Amino acid sequence: MATRRTRWQEAGNSGNFGKRFAELVSAGEDIDGEARLADTLLPRGARVLDAGAGMGRVTAALLHRGHDVLAIEPDESLVRQARATYPGLPIQERDILDLTPDDGPFDLVVCVGNVMVYLAEGTEREALRAMRAVLGENGRILVGFHLQDPPPHARTYAASEFEADLTAAGLRVDLRAGTYQLHPANDAYGVWVLSRALD
């Protein structure tokens, strides 16, 4: 269960989001862009955490590519949708803030699709620390969110503030891009690959 109510829960967003993605799945649309980039960052058969997995699309795409994936998602209705859409999907109703080091180690934590701008207010550093704590020795975090025009009820999170928060959480930037196809960094959307800062 969520320890603090997320902006996502405050917004009551899951209905529209879930419906939109259900339509995309049944129309056979490409919803695997984030998973394709994640896959290029990984050895075969890697251990992955999908943090804030929504209705499970990224987890499903990474399972399909042969990885061992755990999805966590605090929104109960999205967990239900994930189980109905992808039977057998390994998803737990949990919050990033509830992760413990025993949940790891993971080769990659995927935290994409605006999770960072829907966290509970003031929990960004704590969430980054929690994800860092489950990384394996060479583990990395793939994170992406809108930098401008955030979706309804999401916060505005500037790249400079995010980078200050990740540094405070003991992480460093290995790569920053503007899309999951690695277009150059821009002011509209941020995609980062993070790893543990050297001591």
Ligand SMILES: C[S@@+](CC[C@H](N)C(=O)[O-])C[C@H]1O[C@@H](n2cnc3c(N)ncnc32)[C@H](O)[C@@H]1O
């Ligand atoms: C726009 S959805 C994206 C879902 C999924 N990552 C995707 O890209 O399809 C944002 C998600 O962030 C999740 N979220 C917000 N705060 C969270 C937290 N503290 N722990 C885990 N998930 C969280 C919400 O529950 C919601 O599912």
